[in-house]
Amino acid sequence: MTSSDFFPATRQAGLDRLAAFLPRAGTHYASQRNYDYGPQRRSNVSCLSPYVRHRLITEPEILRAVIDVHGAQGADKFIQEICWRTYWKGWLESRPAIWTRYRREVAALSAKPHPGVAYATTGRSSFECLDEWVRELYDTGYLHNHARMWFASIWIHSLKLPWQLGADLFERHLIDADPASNLLSWRWVAGLHTKGKAYLARADNIARYTEGRFMPKGLAELPLDLDEMPPPAPRALPILAKPPEGAACLLITEEDMNPESLDLAGMNIAGVATVQVTDSVFAKSALIDAGARASAYFEVPVIALPALAAGDVAAWANEMGVRRIITAYAPVGPTAERLHDVTGRLGDHDIGLSLVRRAWDDSAWPHATKGFFALKAHIPALLELIAP
Ligand SMILES: Cc1cc2nc3c(=O)[nH]c(=O)nc-3n(C[C@H](O)[C@H](O)[C@H](O)COP(=O)(O)OP(=O)(O)OC[C@H]3O[C@@H](n4cnc5c(N)ncnc54)[C@H](O)[C@@H]3O)c2cc1C
Structure with missing residues (x-):
């Protein structure tokens, strides 16, 4: 399948x-x-x-x-x-530099041949389970959460391969590839998220939770002690100006394909466009679905922009006769980077781009700057926020 x-x-x-x-x-x-x-x-x-x-x-x-x-x-x-x-x-929203540093490191590491990575990514590592998960990743785009943890642990602590290239492999092949969940989970397994607390895969744990499908031999018995520059102090969430009321066009990116539930009160949506930044096949199809739904919901035409570039966005806005574009807030990652660039350049065309962040994120993210415990303690308040 x-x-x-x-x-x-x-x-x-x-x-x-x-x-x-x-x-x-x-x-x-x-x-x-x-x-x-x-x-x-x-x-x-x-x-x-x-x-x-x-x-x-x-x-x-x-x-x-x-x-x-x-x-x-x-x-x-x-x-x-x-x-x-x-x-x-x-x-990640509170420390975007962790993302940019990781992408820089991937670019530098990928520039040189790495035989260990070549073996591991072509199903020729010394671990049968890892080879099987690589095949599953390529065939289905999905791995069970536990398999992702074991995979990352074997990659980092047993094969001693650069964690950044493992995270990049997942980013390119997972159908749910997500900058924050992926990058920070890899960092957590590596012992970089909570300093000194790495995740070490154990053969008996793998055997138990795969019901004996795998029982690897020769796994690392101790985690690597990885070090890096300390992460920056958390930044405050960017404050968003409320978009002015009136006519606007809605831009849908792969970061948020539920335009029906965005808070667009007071805005008169005159047109919808979809645009993709990554080359995710899932996102490409899903954007067609999201565009069609938004077009029906707002009763306006929809187009697919060829690229998230200021010239394309400005041409579309001019055609629709609006000076304002609205889009859902994109969390740290490739789309946010492009949006940041486009926002600056749209000013030259006398067009404004407004970001709309969801109440869920606004309420939760300020509690997510340290360990999970603070957010866990905030869950009752989050559930109250979403109560019918
Ligand atoms: C090394 C590594 C890389 C990962 N990369 C990604 C990624 O790129 N994209 C991604 O969406 N998830 C990632 N995860 C998190 C998790 O593995 C997947 O979200 C989960 O396995 C998806 O399967 P599911 O929907 O059946 O999960 P379920 O177990 O059914 O969980 C329900 C939902 O909860 C959330 N969730 C569950 N576990 C986690 C978790 N550990 N972290 C964050 N959210 C979670 C997901 O939204 C999931 O859909 C990664 C985990 C690890 C250890």
């Missing part, structure tokens, strides 16, 4: 998957989620990640549905896992 068979790139497919998983999102999920039964048996986890990563479905609507069935207590574990995504996003 290919990744597009298993992950149809539409909001409806995400909603269907959520509905099918709901009965298992309570105690079943809590007791079964750590098992990786292999690519043919994924019913113990939700496989919602590509949909929520691109916000085809949003965190609040997932949590409301889950709480309706199980209550907040009964779905405690699932709620926390959704909040891990929020935590990583908030943490």
Whole structure:
């Protein structure tokens, strides 16, 4: 089965998957989620990640549905896992330099041949399980969370390969590739997120949670002691000016494909455009779905911009006769970088670009600048925020 068979790139497919998983999102999920039964048996986890990563479905609507069935207590574990995504996003948002440093390091490391990386990425490492997960990653674009942890640990601590190139491999092949969850999870496994606390994969843990499919020999018994420049102090969240009321066009990026639920009060949407920055195949199809939904919802025409470039955006705005573009806030990553660049240049065309951030992010991210515990303590307030 290919990744597009298993992950149809539409909001409806995400909603269907959520509905099918709901009965298992309570105690079943809590007791079964750590098992990786292999690519043919994924019913113990939700496989919602590509949909929520691109916000085809949003965190609040997932949590409301889950709480309706199980209550907040009964779905405690699932709620926390959704909040891990929020935590990583908030943490990276407060330290964007970690992202730019990582991309610089990937560029420098990729410029030189690395035989160990070449072996590991072509299924010829000394670990059968890693070779199998590499195949699964290429074939399906998905790995179970535990497999991602074991993979990263073996890559870093057993094979002693640069963690940045492992993170980059995931970024290029995961269907749910997410700058924050991916980069910061790799850093966590490497012992760089919480200094001195690396994640070390153990053979008995792998054997237990794969039900004996794998029992690797020769894993590192101690984690590498990696060091780096200390991360910068957290910055405050950028304050966003409220977009002026009146006519505007809506730009949909792969960071948020749920325009129906954005707070656009007072704005008169005159047109919709979609635009993609990465080369994700999932995002490409999902943007077609998001554009069609937005066009029907706002009853306006939709176009696909060829690139996120000031000239293209300005030409579209001029054609639609508006001086303002609205788009959902893009968290740290390639889209945010392009948007930052375009915002500056649009001024030359006398066009303003306004970002709209969701209440969920506004409430959660300030609690995500240190460890997960502070955000966990804020979960009751988040649930109150999204209560019907
Ligand atoms: C090294 C590494 C790299 C990762 N890279 C990514 C990535 O690029 N994109 C991505 O979306 N997730 C990433 N994760 C997190 C996690 O593995 C996936 O979100 C999860 O496995 C997706 O499968 P699921 O939807 O079936 O999860 P479920 O177990 O059903 O969890 C439900 C939802 O909770 C969230 N979630 C669960 N576990 C985590 C977690 N550890 N961190 C953040 N959110 C979580 C996801 O939104 C997920 O869809 C990574 C984890 C590791 C260890």
